[in-house]
Amino acid sequence: MSLVQSFQWRYAVKKYDTSKKVTPEVLADIFESVRLAPSSFGLQPYKFLLIQDQIKLEEIGRAANGQAQITTGSHVLVVAAETNVNEKTVADYIDKAVVARQTLRNNLEQREQFINGMLSKMNVQQRITWAENQAYIAVGVFVAAAAEAGVDASPIGGFNNAAVDEILGLGQKNLTSVLLFVLGYRSSEDEFAKIPKVRKSTVEIFQVV
Amino acid sequence: MSLVQSFQWRYAVKKYDTSKKVTPEVLADIFESVRLAPSSFGLQPYKFLLIQDQIKLEEIGRAANGQAQITTGSHVLVVAAETNVNEKTVADYIDKAVVARQTLRNNLEQREQFINGMLSKMNVQQRITWAENQAYIAVGVFVAAAAEAGVDASPIGGFNNAAVDEILGLGQKNLTSVLLFVLGYRSSEDEFAKIPKVRKSTVEIFQVV
Numbered sequence: 407m408s409l410v411q412s413f414q415w416r417y418a419v420k421k422y423d424t425s426k427k428v429t430p431e432v433l434a435d436i437f438e439s440v441r442l443a444p445s446s447f448g449l450q451p452y453k454f455l456l457i458q459d460q461i462k463l464e465e466i467g468r469a470a471n472g473q474a475q476i477t478t479g480s481h482v483l484v485v486a487a488e489t490n491v492n493e494k495t496v497a498d499y500i501d502k503a504v505v506a507r508q509t510l511r512n513n514l515e516q517r518e519q520f521i522n523g524m525l526s527k528m529n530v531q532q533r534i535t536w537a538e539n540q541a542y543i544a545v546g547v548f549v550a551a552a553a554e555a556g557v558d559a560s561p562i563g564g565f566n567n568a569a570v571d572e573i574l575g576l577g578q579k580n581l582t583s584v585l586l587f588v589l590g591y592r593s594s595e596d597e598f599a600k601i602p603k604v605r606k607s608t609v610e611i612f613q614v615v
Numbered sequence: 616m617s618l619v620q621s622f623q624w625r626y627a628v629k630k631y632d633t634s635k636k637v638t639p640e641v642l643a644d645i646f647e648s649v650r651l652a653p654s655s656f657g658l659q660p661y662k663f664l665l666i667q668d669q670i671k672l673e674e675i676g677r678a679a680n681g682q683a684q685i686t687t688g689s690h691v692l693v694v695a696a697e698t699n700v701n702e703k704t705v706a707d708y709i710d711k712a713v714v715a716r717q718t719l720r721n722n723l724e725q726r727e728q729f730i731n732g733m734l735s736k737m738n739v740q741q742r743i744t745w746a747e748n749q750a751y752i753a754v755g756v757f758v759a760a761a762a763e764a765g766v767d768a769s770p771i772g773g774f775n776n777a778a779v780d781e782i783l784g785l786g787q788k789n790l791t792s793v794l795l796f797v798l799g800y801r802s803s804e805d806e807f808a809k810i811p812k813v814r815k816s817t818v819e820i821f822q823v824v
Contacts, residue, residue, distance in 0.1 A: 408763075410647045413648050413651035418653060439622050441815065442619070442814060443622070443755065444770060448813050448814075450820065453819075453820060453822055454820055456824065503813045506811045507810060540751075542749075542755065543758070545751075546751065546753060547755040549653060549752070549755070549756065550648070551618050554617075601716060608647070611649070611661070612663050614664075615666050615667065615693075
């Protein structure tokens with residue numbers, strides 16, 4: 407299938423087939439596209455937390471008003487943004503660039519100063535919003551990669567963020583939850599599969615100026 | 616190419632080949648994936664403005680510190696988020712759903728009230744941030760769709776948003792600029808093509824909880 411066909415095929419599954427699990431190989435392939443997603447300055451200020459602890463999973467389900475995707479999906483992830491992007495974040499990135507590009511740190515100091523200069527113009531809340539924005543780009547890539555792999559995916563925004571942060575102890579890890587993301591295979595009983603997609607027309611979204 | 620291979624192939628092009636243009640057919644295919652991208656409640660609170668007015672394009676280039684992608688790319692878009700998401704936005708969506716789902720408006724009134732209830736919990740700035748977040752998901756899909764089509768793409772965040780809003784009169788249209796997005800084909804002279812990608816490892820981004 408082309409990506410357009412994959413997007414026509416996909417929909418926000420509400421009820422997954424609990425007997426079908428995404429294999430580690432397919433999961434790794436989807437994750438690899440997300441890992442390669444672009445981000446501002448390449449800093450990737452986010453994590454995708456794969457929830458395998460059953461008790462935490464149930465607690466997260468309750469924080470999301472018991473939405474059925476969470477209890478029926480094959481894999482549940484919490485997308486979290488970093489809340490403390492700072493000079494160390496940039497230094498870690500530059501360290502990686504030194505290795506990847508087989509160069510001396512000296513050659514990347516100008517770049518490091520440039521990124522730190524851009525970050526210094528943002529206050530704490532603006533940096534969190536900026537980190538969240540980057541996470542949303544990765545979520546877009548995640549949706550595309552899952553659809554291409556024939557895996558159903560439901561990004562879920564309607565949940566109690568503070569409760570999920572508390573359940574996972576995200577505050578201590580300088581993270582905050584952005585979205586829940588469920589992967590799996592649609593149940594044949596999911597009535598939402600039959601409902602036509604509602605989308606704006608091309609001319610409503612794309613306009614020539 | 617698989618999507619992973621497409622993501623390995625892509626990079627943030629700095630200099631495009633000015634002799635190569637993305638064809639209308641390829642462009643339409645990329646746009647179609649973006650049009651089908653998911654968004655919170657399905658509201659798609661964003662526009663992608665394709666800048667064909669040469670004077671405005673030059674002004675936008677200056678607002679982005681003369682970054683070479685803008686003057687060498689095949690197509691330049693301004694991604695803009697809606698700043699006035701309100702009950703009319705929801706009513707327009709419900710109108711579309713009535714047609715797509717061939718149902719009576721009555722049957723969707725509960726859904727309409729639910730969405731309005733969620734929106735009513737957000738103040739004006741929170742709604743704008745929410746709309747921007749949805750635009751970033753569409754940007755992630757855009758990056759994936761372009762890569763799959765073998766088209767280079769550069770999302771550009773480092774620009775004067777207020778200046779771009781002013782150049783395009785976005786305030787009057789209840790929009791605000793989020794990102795610039797350039798499409799085209801890499802120049803053989805782009806030195807950035809040879810620089811290895813810097814990315815976090817899988818275990819840094821994906822963590823089991």
